[in-house]
Amino acid sequence: MVSEIVIAVGILAGLGLLFAIILAVAYKKLRVEEDPRIxxxxxxxxxxxxxxxxxxxxxxxxxxxxxxxIKISKCTVSSQSAIERIAExxxxxxxxxxxxxxxLLCAGGKKxxxxxxxxxxxxxxxxxxxxxxxxxxxxxxxCLGLGDCVxxxxxxxxxxxxxxxxxVIPEKCTACGDCVEIxxxxxFELMPESRKLIVQCKxxxxxxxxxxxxxxxxxxxxxxVADAAPGLIEIRSNLAVINYDLNHLASPEATLRCxxxxxxxxENQQFEKRPTxxxxxxxxxxxxxxx
Amino acid sequence: MIGTxxxxxxxxxxxxxxGIHPEEYKELSSCRRIERMPFVEDYTLxxxxxxxxxSRPVVHKGQRVRKGELxxxxxxxxxxALHSPVDGTVTDVGLYGHPNGQMLPAIRIKxxxxxxxxxxxxxxxxxxxxxxEEFIQAIQQAGIVGLGGAAFPAHVKFNISEDKxxxxxxxxxCECEPFLTCDHRVMLEYAGELxxxxxxxxxxxxxxxxxIAIEANKPDAVVALREASARLGFPVExxxxxVKYPQGAEKMMISAILGExxxxxxxxxxxxxxxxxxxxxxxxxxxxxxxxxxxERVITVTGTAVARPANVLVPLGTPMRDxxxxxxxxxxxxxxxxxxxxxxxxVQKTLDTPVVKGTSGILVLTEREVQDIDTFSCIRxxxxxxxxxxxxxxxxxxxxxxxxxxxxxxxxxxxxxxxCGSCSYVCPSGIPLVQSIKVGKAMIRxxxxx
Numbered sequence: 001m002v003s004e005i006v007i008a009v010g011i012l013a014g015l016g017l018l019f020a021i022i023l024a025v026a027y028k029k030l031r032v033e034e035d036p037r038i039x040x041x042x043x044x045x046x047x048x049x050x051x052x053x054x055x056x057x058x059x060x061x062x063x064x065x066x067x068x069x070i071k072i073s074k075c076t077v078s079s080q081s082a083i084e085r086i087a088e089x090x091x092x093x094x095x096x097x098x099x100x101x102x103x104l105l106c107a108g109g110k111k112x113x114x115x116x117x118x119x120x121x122x123x124x125x126x127x128x129x130x131x132x133x134x135x136x137x138x139x140x141x142x143c144l145g146l147g148d149c150v151x152x153x154x155x156x157x158x159x160x161x162x163x164x165x166x167x168v169i170p171e172k173c174t175a176c177g178d179c180v181e182i183x184x185x186x187x188f189e190l191m192p193e194s195r196k197l198i199v200q201c202k203x204x205x206x207x208x209x210x211x212x213x214x215x216x217x218x219x220x221x222x223x224x225v226a227d228a229a230p231g232l233i234e235i236r237s238n239l240a241v242i243n244y245d246l247n248h249l250a251s252p253e254a255t256l257r258c259x260x261x262x263x264x265x266x267e268n269q270q271f272e273k274r275p276t277x278x279x280x281x282x283x284x285x286x287x288x289x290x291x
Numbered sequence: 292m293i294g295t296x297x298x299x300x301x302x303x304x305x306x307x308x309x310g311i312h313p314e315e316y317k318e319l320s321s322c323r324r325i326e327r328m329p330f331v332e333d334y335t336l337x338x339x340x341x342x343x344x345x346s347r348p349v350v351h352k353g354q355r356v357r358k359g360e361l362x363x364x365x366x367x368x369x370x371x372a373l374h375s376p377v378d379g380t381v382t383d384v385g386l387y388g389h390p391n392g393q394m395l396p397a398i399r400i401k402x403x404x405x406x407x408x409x410x411x412x413x414x415x416x417x418x419x420x421x422x423x424e425e426f427i428q429a430i431q432q433a434g435i436v437g438l439g440g441a442a443f444p445a446h447v448k449f450n451i452s453e454d455k456x457x458x459x460x461x462x463x464x465c466e467c468e469p470f471l472t473c474d475h476r477v478m479l480e481y482a483g484e485l486x487x488x489x490x491x492x493x494x495x496x497x498x499x500x501x502x503i504a505i506e507a508n509k510p511d512a513v514v515a516l517r518e519a520s521a522r523l524g525f526p527v528e529x530x531x532x533x534v535k536y537p538q539g540a541e542k543m544m545i546s547a548i549l550g551e552x553x554x555x556x557x558x559x560x561x562x563x564x565x566x567x568x569x570x571x572x573x574x575x576x577x578x579x580x581x582x583x584x585x586x587e588r589v590i591t592v593t594g595t596a597v598a599r600p601a602n603v604l605v606p607l608g609t610p611m612r613d614x615x616x617x618x619x620x621x622x623x624x625x626x627x628x629x630x631x632x633x634x635x636x637x638v639q640k641t642l643d644t645p646v647v648k649g650t651s652g653i654l655v656l657t658e659r660e661v662q663d664i665d666t667f668s669c670i671r672x673x674x675x676x677x678x679x680x681x682x683x684x685x686x687x688x689x690x691x692x693x694x695x696x697x698x699x700x701x702x703x704x705x706x707x708x709x710x711c712g713s714c715s716y717v718c719p720s721g722i723p724l725v726q727s728i729k730v731g732k733a734m735i736r737x738x739x740x741x
Contacts, residue, residue, distance in 0.1 A: 116640040116641050117640035117641075120663050121663075121723060121726065122663065122664075122665065122666040122721065122722075122723050123693075123723040123726050123727060123730075125730070127730040127733070127734070128723070128726055128727070128730055130392075130730075130733075131726060131729045131730060131733065132392075132637060132638050132726075133390070133391060133392030133637055133638065133639055133640055134391070134392025134393055135392070136640055140388075140392060140393050140394040141394075152695065181737075181738075182695075184733075204386060204394065205386060205394065206385070
């Protein structure tokens with residue numbers, strides 16, 4: 001009887017010792033040396049995991065920053081002081097990155113763009129509307145105005161204005177690209193803030209036809225081309241296209257004679273000149289992680 | 292309901308598991324003979340009427356074209372040719388409204404005032420003299436696509452690679468969508484062409500067995516095809532199937548007839564089956580025997596808000612407005628227009644778009660039938676699971692789509708869904724399940740293509 005207990009205890013103690021040795025050896029042999037600065041840098045990052053820097057998340061970004069493979073300023077979410085703090089901590093150059101902002105290339109809100117039908121579906125999202133013959137608007141390229149981009153934005157940088165258009169608040173926008181991805185019409189573009197001359201239209205229809213569908217459509221009249229510096233703007237398939245390589249030549253003059261206000265000079269926020277209201281809370285359902 | 296034994300049908304009908312039984316409404320148009328639509332003034336022929344690359348126009352503004360003349364050649368291998376449905380003049384090649392809601396390049400033709408139905412094409416060589424490669428090329432040049440609705444180029448489907456063996460050639464005459472009767476009428480009135488087209492296809496495919504699957508609510512079509520088969524001396528098995536939606540989906544048809552499942556992400560040919568819509572086979576026969584490329588198709592114009600429901604042989608490119616006018620126009624109560632049937636059809640915002648190769652029906656409904664119900668929370672009743680013919684979990688997929696969890700949707704096999712709409716039909720809470728899944732599928736595809 002006693003011997004059986006002794007044997008059992010002995011076996012367990014032996015096993016325990018064996019595994020302890022394996023663990024101890026593994027700890028020594030398989031140890032991964034990690035730079036402790038990675039944890040520190042990650043701690044100083046905003047933890048948004050938004051992907052605006054082009055990396056899968058803040059941790060990977062921190063690893064690359066410490067390895068000096070990427071400039072800290074690529075993190076557009078961090079404030080300038082936070083970036084400087086990290087640069088100081090690592091003793092490296094912060095680099096400089098021009099702030100980019102999402103711009104909506106459509107100005108056809110409820111008042112400007114005509115609708116052919118009324119969308120009666122209960123799935124009240126732009127994506128849901130887009131699967132039903134591209135939504136009710138007469139213009140096949142136009143913003144559907146149900147605010148998928150507003151819902152998807154992690155930084156509350158978008159709101160639907162009174163006209164049913166999503167307005168981007170440049171101070172809050174981190175250029176993470178979520179709105180670019182969700183928009184079924186592909187109307188958002190991430191632009192450096194220095195690009196102030198913007199064509200807010202994507203319609204490829206010929207002049208009067210485009211205008212019959214939306215009062216702020218580009219009619220490809222060519223006045224902006226004539227008024228701007230040579231080569232800055234050209235008309236390509238019934239749409240004014242700006243060559244941003246020559247952005248330093250841009251001036252508000254190009255917008256002055258536009259008959260439909262399709263080309264605009266944006267100092268800060270788009271759609272500023274129109275009265276805007278904040279949406280009452282709960283008007284658009286917010287996507288949450290909870291299922 | 293139908294005299295199964297009197298018509299020589301089997302007592303126990305073959306079918307698949309799950310599915311739904313929507314009301315049929317086929318009586319509105321099933322007894323109407325196919326009428327030919329007279330020529331209208333203007334035709335709009337989108338260059339993309341099929342799955343794949345758009346066709347490349349070979350005509351220019353101001354050019355005269357004859358009925359049946361090539362106006363656009365295939366843009367790539369997965370693409371087909373396009374022909375003029377009428378004698379006339381090309382007035383424009385530009386952007387025009389497409390039934391899918393986009394503005395896409397199209398050829399606009401103004402018909403001659405006294406245009407005749409005379410076809411201006413040289414006679415086609417008899418198909419028996421052709422090699423398989425020539426046959427496949429001929430179908431592509433004829434512009435033939437699957438007329439069931441998806442408009443997949445027929446030559447790609449019929450070009451079976453050497454390592455695959457076709458056991459079964461199945462012709463799809465199920466037409467499980469409520470309201471639609473165009474395939475039914477085609478089987479009755481073009482029975483001879485259908486059997487002849489099958490013979491041509493079988494000559495090149497060399498399938499072990501040939502059968503035509505028809506839902507049992509069309510006993511007259513079963514009889515007509517058996518008679519035509521005996522008359523032409525080409526034996527074809529006619530298999531009546533149980534009336535159930537979506538019986539006409541090719542994977543469901545294979546499961547009903549063979550009891551085999553097509554694996555997820557695979558095609559019917561991977562299990563040795565070739566499925567083709569009956570209209571496609573008729574188009575095949577008409578091309579080889581009468582040299583007529585695909586320039587017209589049979590469309591059901593129906594619904595309780597159409598003055599005179601009918602099955603119409605329509606030249607491609609005819610504006611839908613003219614087609615509906617031809618059927619007596621809509622009554623005052625019309626509130627919704629669908630392209631296709633009520634289950635998978637797409638709601639239209641305008642009638643100014645043209646008829647394309649994939650159009651199988653125009654359905655106009657009244658307020659009473661389209662009453663929108665409010666959406667409530669999912670009560671976990673599981674009816675959508677019992678309806679889904681592919682054994683997916685629509686409730687979960689719909690939830691994931693509304694939360695924007697696209698990767699999880701893909702893990703839950705969202706891409707296998709063929710959007711039959713059975714889940715939305717049975718949902719007691721009125722949740723737009725299939726629409727949410729469509730959104731998710733589009734999202735997954737977009738992210739993949741990046």
